[in-house]
Amino acid sequence: MQSKARIKDIAEHSGVSPATVSRALNGSSLVAEPTLSRIRETARRLGYRPNVNARNLRTQRSMSVLMLVRDVGNPFYLEVFKGIEAAARDAGYVVLMGNTENDAEREAEYFNMLDDGRADGMILMTGTLPAPERLVSAASEQSVVVALEMIENSTFPHVIIDNERAAAEAVEHLISLGHRRIAHIAGPLPEEMSTRRLAGYRRAMQAAGLDMPAELVRTGDFSLKSGELQGQLLFEQSEPPTAIFAANDEMAFGAIQAMAARGLTVPEDVSVVGFDDLSLSKAFQPPLTTVSQPRIEIGRTAMLRLLDLIEQGETSQAVTVLGTELIIRGTTAPPRHN
Amino acid sequence: MQSKARIKDIAEHSGVSPATVSRALNGSSLVAEPTLSRIRETARRLGYRPNVNARNLRTQRSMSVLMLVRDVGNPFYLEVFKGIEAAARDAGYVVLMGNTENDAEREAEYFNMLDDGRADGMILMTGTLPAPERLVSAASEQSVVVALEMIENSTFPHVIIDNERAAAEAVEHLISLGHRRIAHIAGPLPEEMSTRRLAGYRRAMQAAGLDMPAELVRTGDFSLKSGELQGQLLFEQSEPPTAIFAANDEMAFGAIQAMAARGLTVPEDVSVVGFDDLSLSKAFQPPLTTVSQPRIEIGRTAMLRLLDLIEQGETSQAVTVLGTELIIRGTTAPPRHN
């Protein structure tokens, strides 16, 4: 096996010009049969692989996309990645992973990679746009699809769920069980996702004519630890809640941990609803009642939209809203003293 | 702002040759001061970004690495990714994500990407090597670091933990609590990782002179579901175990789920130990006793080794064994009837 056969080598070995080899290998219909298979055969024999950088330089494409998240460590993203990766592969693209850790500069850097020619487009899951002065080209000129988090005033296609509605449904479930003193542990505000889930909580509470004293609405940061802390604070109050709606599963787990530490049981003493339906949530004891989102589908759809954008310059759907489902499991029950 | 300033544009704007611009921007010491800052200034003003594909073609490097796993959906990888991403970024590399789903063809394809010039090296976490006949160049000629799973008879640097020893320690813990009928739910055999953990179980049992009847050693596939199934089977026996060592946390959760379904409590009726220490494991009720591995560190170290390989052609350490720790939490206790 040669070390790195080039198109030129194949051309010589099969007695044609490089152009013909290129055409043959790229499935151009303009190559005659005997030539075609001869070329293919030599390519195979020589272990030929097109040099991606040369091709990219020439075609001004990279056949790769970037997926950008705030925190790779968040288990929530896993299946979204999976959906993206599968759709990308099917279309012949590779996937670059970017992690911003909420750092605006990093985020800008990744945006600028689109100008470098390193990626043809990006799936943005950070919920934010870098400041224009940090960017080489206007963000709006890039092929970007926003997933999971809505970015207001942007013209990018979005693939999202209706966070407000889903949150309201979760709270309505608690209300229908008879709970009246329902707390909410929100995600980091004023992030869009957290804001919408909070709004859903408020909407449902209001519709039922229930009180929402400030001490029942707490803010966490989606981490286990913050759920634990806020759960703790919630039960140090004179009049603790009988139910909690946490803005994600991890905080729900944290809150349950805090309650266990105080000798409270779920759902007997307190009901808890989460959001996300992590793969482990059903294995929790008791299994967590939570809002399930179609994560793989979100990833897949976002990637398909991005392909439209890259290949057609536009996409059919500006905003795609995927459905959620409240999964009622073991952490919710009627309140004790009803 | 121009659309896509090239090095030539900067050269014209600052009255020098492209060569000088290239030198200036790449920090070559051969550029005189006045020229240097003039060039830098115009580059900034024009929003210049070097075209990555052109540079890659010229330098025959891609400044990107590939990380390959069996299943992106596995929460175990998250922090390993994080460690890899951070170390890669620091060194100016970007990270491509590859998912094989145990498909040998896909795995070979990713290997071949190293020949394409798409990535300069790879962190292999699948525990397997593609068949040589599928590969364009011999695998051994590539810059590859194996992480998490040992590949026997390969010359690649490895970054691993001592699975056998860690498993033995977990089982010793159960033995020291007084358990004698200890079951093991293994991962998929004959994968290296599963095999080593099983060996650790056997070693500890043997050392304590305990029986290992075949019905106490079951094989799962690391999934929640398989843990549930095997846990179920374990308790349908006439003489069920008093303790279970599961080869990963997910299967431990599954087993606990199965026991809960039969009205058994952990750790009162049965003790359970897992392996991995997923971020959610401490929030489980009761919190899971498990073996913790330094996942971020594994990722980071693997990336550093890979950089050695790419940049120096060799690395100091052939095999790096990172330490594990048995975290004793709430799922283990002395057996009921001792």
Next chain:
DNA sequence: GTGAAAGCGCTAACAG
């Protein structure tokens, strides 16, 4: 310290 020239490997006009 700077410039001219070549070429990385590929694809896409344009001719024929």
Next chain:
DNA sequence: CTGTTAGCGCTTTCAC
């Protein structure tokens, strides 16, 4: 259907 030619944007000899 096939070959010739040019050039993507960059870095790097080699001269001066």
